[in-house]
Amino acid sequence: MKSIVSITSCADYSPETVKAAFERALTPFGELTFARPGARIVIKANLVSMMKPESAATTHPALLCELCRILIARGAQVTVGDSPGGLYTSAYVNAVYTGTGVRAVLETGAKLNQNFEHVHALNPGGKTLKELDYTSYLDDADAIIDFCKLKTHGMMGMSACVKNMFGCVPGVFKPEYHYKFPNHRAFADMLIDLNERFKPVLCVVDAVTGMEGNGPTAGTPRHIGALLVSDSPYACDRVCADIIGIEPEQVETIAAARERGLEPEAQLTGNPADFAVKDYELVRVRKELSFGVEAHGLFGKVFGRVAHAALCSVPKLTRSECVGCEKCYTVCPAHAIEMRSHRPVIDRSKCIRCFCCQEFCPKGAMKVKRPLIAKMLNR
Numbered sequence: 264m265k266s267i268v269s270i271t272s273c274a275d276y277s278p279e280t281v282k283a284a285f286e287r288a289l290t291p292f293g294e295l296t297f298a299r300p301g302a303r304i305v306i307k308a309n310l311v312s313m314m315k316p317e318s319a320a321t322t323h324p325a326l327l328c329e330l331c332r333i334l335i336a337r338g339a340q341v342t343v344g345d346s347p348g349g350l351y352t353s354a355y356v357n358a359v360y361t362g363t364g365v366r367a368v369l370e371t372g373a374k375l376n377q378n379f380e381h382v383h384a385l386n387p388g389g390k391t392l393k394e395l396d397y398t399s400y401l402d403d404a405d406a407i408i409d410f411c412k413l414k415t416h417g418m419m420g421m422s423a424c425v426k427n428m429f430g431c432v433p434g435v436f437k438p439e440y441h442y443k444f445p446n447h448r449a450f451a452d453m454l455i456d457l458n459e460r461f462k463p464v465l466c467v468v469d470a471v472t473g474m475e476g477n478g479p480t481a482g483t484p485r486h487i488g489a490l491l492v493s494d495s496p497y498a499c500d501r502v503c504a505d506i507i508g509i510e511p512e513q514v515e516t517i518a519a520a521r522e523r524g525l526e527p528e529a530q531l532t533g534n535p536a537d538f539a540v541k542d543y544e545l546v547r548v549r550k551e552l553s554f555g556v557e558a559h560g561l562f563g564k565v566f567g568r569v570a571h572a573a574l575c576s577v578p579k580l581t582r583s584e585c586v587g588c589e590k591c592y593t594v595c596p597a598h599a600i601e602m603r604s605h606r607p608v609i610d611r612s613k614c615i616r617c618f619c620c621q622e623f624c625p626k627g628a629m630k631v632k633r634p635l636i637a638k639m640l641n642r
C-alpha cells in the first residue's frame with residue numbers, strides 16, 4: 264500500500280504563512296477522519312530541552328498552534344506533550360513548556376499534558392523492545408500525531424519522525440534505554456518498535472527552520488522552508504533524508520525499517536528536490552563496524568579495536584566551551600565520564616557512543632568527532 268508524503272512550502276513562522284502551508288499540506292489527507300468530534304488527540308511534539316524556538320531544537324509553537332486550531336475546529340480535544348531529556352516532573356516539563364514557547368497552544372483551546380505518570384508494559388510484538396516504560400498520557404489518546412523537527416543527530420545521523428517517538432519514554436528512563444540498546448541497529452529497532460506500538464496516525468515535520476551541524480540540540484538553525492505531512496514515519500523520514508542530503512544508509516532507522524519491510528512506497532505531493540539543501544552540514548555518524556566475518560582470537564580483537572578507534576565517530580570535548588556543569592557526567596548511561604578539575608574526561612573503553620553527552624550539553628561543548636582516517640576513506 265502506498266503512503267502519502269505531502270511536502271509544501273512554508274517560508275517562515277508567521278501565522279498567515281503557516282495557515283496557508285497547513286491547508287496545502289493536509290489536502291491529500293481529505294477529511295482527517297481521526298479528528299472526529301470528541302476524539303482525544305495527543306500531539307507528541309519534540310520538546311527535547313528548555314530551548315527557545317529560535318534555536319531550532321524543538322517543534323515551533325506557531326506550527327503547533329495552527330495544527331491545534333485545525334483539529335479543534337473539527338471538534339477534537341487536543342493535548343500537546345512530550346518527555347524531554349531529564350526529569351519527568353510537573354515542575355521541569357512545565358518549565359520546558361514555557362521555555363520552548365509551546366504554552367501558546369493554550370490560547371487555541373488545546374491542553375498541555377499535566378499527567379506525569381508512567382507505565383510499564385509488555386510489548387510482545389516488538390523486535391527488540393519486549394517490554395517498555397512509557398508516558399501514561401498516551402493511553403488517553405484515541406489518536407497520536409508525531410510532530411517532529413528536522414535535525415541532525417549525533418548518534419542516529421538524523422532526527423525526524425521515527426526518532427521523535429523516543430519521547431514516549433520518560434526522560435529518566437532514556438539513559439537506561441541507551442544502555443540496553445548500545446548498538447546503533449538495536450537502538451534503531453527499539454525506536455521502530457516504539458513507532459509500531461504507538462502508531463501515529465499522522466506525522467508532521469517542522470522543516471521550516473531545521474538544525475544542522477552539532478544536532479540535535481547544539482547545532483545551527485538552517486532555513487529549509489518546508490512543511491511535511493505523512494501517514495508513515497518511515498516514508499516521511501526517507502524524504503527528510505533526501506532534503507538534507509544524507510544518504511539513507513547513513514540513517515540507521517531508515518535501514519532498519521527497510522529490512523523489516525516497513526518502508527512503504529511513497530506517493531509524493533510536492534517535490535523534495537525543490538527544498539533540498541545541498542550544503543546542509545551533516546553529522547557523519549559511523550555506525551558499528553562489520554567486516555563480514557567475526558574477527559577471532561587476539562589478532563581479531565586487536566584489529567577490531569584499532570579499526571574501531573580509527574573509523575568510528577566519538578564525542579569530543581571542546582574545553583574552551585565547557586563550563587563544568589556536570590550534565591554530561593549525570594546523563595552518561597555507561598558511567599564513562601569522570602569529572603576532573605571541573606572538566607569531563609571520557610573513558611573510551613566504557614563509552615557506548617550514544618552521544619547523550621553531546622545531546623544534552625547546554626553549551627554545545629561536546630561535539631561529534633569523526634576520525635581523520637574515516638574522513639579520508641569517506642566512511
Ligand code: SF4
Nearest residue numbers: 585586588589591624
Ligand atoms: S555538559 Fe557540556 S558544559 Fe557541562 S560539563 Fe559536560 S561538556 Fe562541560
Ligand code: SF4
Nearest residue numbers: 595614615617618620
Ligand atoms: S561518554 Fe557520551 S557517548 Fe559515551 S557513553 Fe557516555 S554519554 Fe554516551
